[in-house]
Amino acid sequence: MSDTPDSAVHAYTERHRAAFLDDLAEWLRIPSVSAQPEHEGDVRRSAEWLSAKLKETGFPVAEVWETDGAPAVFAEWPSDDPAAPTVLVYGHHDVQPAAREDGWSTEPFEPVIRDGRMYGRGAADDKGQVFFHTLGVRAHLAATGRTTPAVHLKLVVEGEEESGSPHFRALVEQHADRLAADAVIVSDTGMWNETTPTVCTGMRGLAECEIELHGPEQDIHSGSFGGAVPNPATEVARLVAALHDTDGRVAVPGFYDGVAELTATERALFAELPFDEDTWLRTARSGAASGEAGYSTLERIWARPTAEVNGIGGGYQGAGSKTIIPSSARVKISFRLVAGQDPDHVQQAVQAWAEARVPAGIGHRITFLPATRPCLTPLDHPALRAVARAMGRAFGQKILFTREGGSGPAADLQDVLGAPVLFLGISVPSDGWHAPDEKVELGLLFKGVETAAHLWSEMAAALR
């Protein structure tokens, strides 16, 4: 199948290890915190740094793309094989805020190598994972003797992922022609753990709403009026209580329309993972697992749609008491969606469900935020098999399959470009995304390089 001897890739990677780490450290020193206005210039500097580095790597095209927010980076390296498929890699160059006093052992923007790990903000999320593609493509060329990649290779690296990617979809729509691809590789996720390499096959979608209920025109006295007019705080609670049935299923009529049910194969694959519920509960900082009847915890968070209250509020919330019937109350609910669900349909279903439950004397306002579609790659998709084979060659291990419970801009790429989204992530849960002492395991980082090096030949073969 492959024309790249695995040992050649490994040798090339080892040879360039020190320079690669020096470069990554240089990038990590740029505090490209998209959420903090004082770092606006750093985010731009990070984009310019990456663009220059990609040119140095050999990408004939490397550009900084402006958005209405922070800039993104686009790069392209066409294959000399005109029949080669096109693959687009996605990542982001902005990072979460970080300060020494948050609990970091060393300065977050002064990366250090300690015990086989590189510590620094962005080491895993996501600069390290973007960066393994630079050495990866060079190892691919060196080991295959090619002068151009086996696929038409494109990269898009956005600068606002940590701020919710507010301009990413518009960017993708604006540049849809140049971003067009047969497959998208997202390198912004992780694997099961240090010893269990896995490929993520999908993420859940997201529909978010706020429901505000209005009762009396102002707070009124609960002694004078209590018991005789509807209370919007009570009504908002009744809505929330009606969200689920006693089996933990979402009780909004039509919510499950189109849901892709788990196949026996998928359930078997989930069950292969070394999952320990007690460990998971400690990660969830929760005292008990609960949810939709008939599903395991992994199935619940990866493959089932959910409704969660993110916030609820109304009336007096200070110390002591205030005997009022509040004028209004509101709840923020987010729905995680799985393959087969249409966010528009879910929004309509939620709106109809809520409106039908609001009693006389209570006004309502229901607002939806922009939704994110779910994405799921079928287990037998050739591109997914290619990712798993590339990873298997790098790790020398059987590759298992996971999903992500969260939602991300990957869905915008799938949506706008109409291409399947694959995930190649080598981060592990202990890497401390968004936390102090974020790090990347150097062993895994170079497995990422090697996976990326094998990937383009595998993809070319799979998608030809």
Next chain:
Amino acid sequence: MSDTPDSAVHAYTERHRAAFLDDLAEWLRIPSVSAQPEHEGDVRRSAEWLSAKLKETGFPVAEVWETDGAPAVFAEWPSDDPAAPTVLVYGHHDVQPAAREDGWSTEPFEPVIRDGRMYGRGAADDKGQVFFHTLGVRAHLAATGRTTPAVHLKLVVEGEEESGSPHFRALVEQHADRLAADAVIVSDTGMWNETTPTVCTGMRGLAECEIELHGPEQDIHSGSFGGAVPNPATEVARLVAALHDTDGRVAVPGFYDGVAELTATERALFAELPFDEDTWLRTARSGAASGEAGYSTLERIWARPTAEVNGIGGGYQGAGSKTIIPSSARVKISFRLVAGQDPDHVQQAVQAWAEARVPAGIGHRITFLPATRPCLTPLDHPALRAVARAMGRAFGQKILFTREGGSGPAADLQDVLGAPVLFLGISVPSDGWHAPDEKVELGLLFKGVETAAHLWSEMAAALR
């Protein structure tokens, strides 16, 4: 029955009208706002002013009583008839905050008379209503030719009612011997409206709790964990939704234990009042009436116990969204209680009900505030008939009966002193309690004086 010709009372009252209004205005000029620390000295000045005025009125005993907060005033005028019953009048000398810029037409602490009304903070709540007792007792003496009242007359006028009477119960307990009475007259309520004189026969009690539920040790990501661990915001909403059954009855087992059901006579008396639901809804600033099935609006707010959510909160309540499962959520619930209900029993019932509903993985903390007992005077109680007769003589009209939906320190007097509580209030809903342009109708104020003048003979006859 009466030894006081009504015309003599009326003539005496008219003769002292101007001086009475001058005195009241002088008192209203003292901004005795108990909630504002900068007025601490004014509250004390108000107590001293009243104490001096009561001595001037003829009370042999008039004292300023210290509390751990603002001072109260106590006065006593024994009857020369050793067999006379003892009656204690309750009121308060502190007032709500007020400032011209809140929407007052004139300075709130510069009382003015306009169109037969005296405008000023405290004119109705409660200085005006306390003060009519001073001229009232003198008219009683003048018209009956007595040198001492027909009852052993006591007054207690607290200085923290507008701040929730935090030290009143302790004060009553401390001075229970000196406050001992056969009946208590509370002059801090109102009547139906300008043309419908009424006597209030009871107030609801109050039990208040806060229920806090704890889920994950910190907010966790609703994508990574949503659907697989219990959500405290959802659980708090489920508790609230379970508070009432579909008939609008409180669904806490044992809540209705001991409730004094409305008699046919009481329902008939309520129905005699010129109640208009549309007008009432405008006062309630609400769009619909709703509540316990089988009861009218007046029955619901006056004679039925209720559970109202005063505040609910948990998770993210800011703009936009935050995809979390919140770590905790809480709700403040107040229960209005009616005669026959025991606050301790209600609290135990609520605690047991809530604890039984908290699922695995959710922690809870339930806190109760000090409760207030309900008070209700039976319609055939001689003291109540005496109040109604005194009022009827002053107004020359049939007196109807109401209740109050709210709760007040009157219950502490009933509780500690073991005496029935009667209500003599001449304020009307348009008087603007706690609002700008608070006023008292002078016509009603002097009906209050005359009622107070008739009251002591009526009470002496009724309680002998």
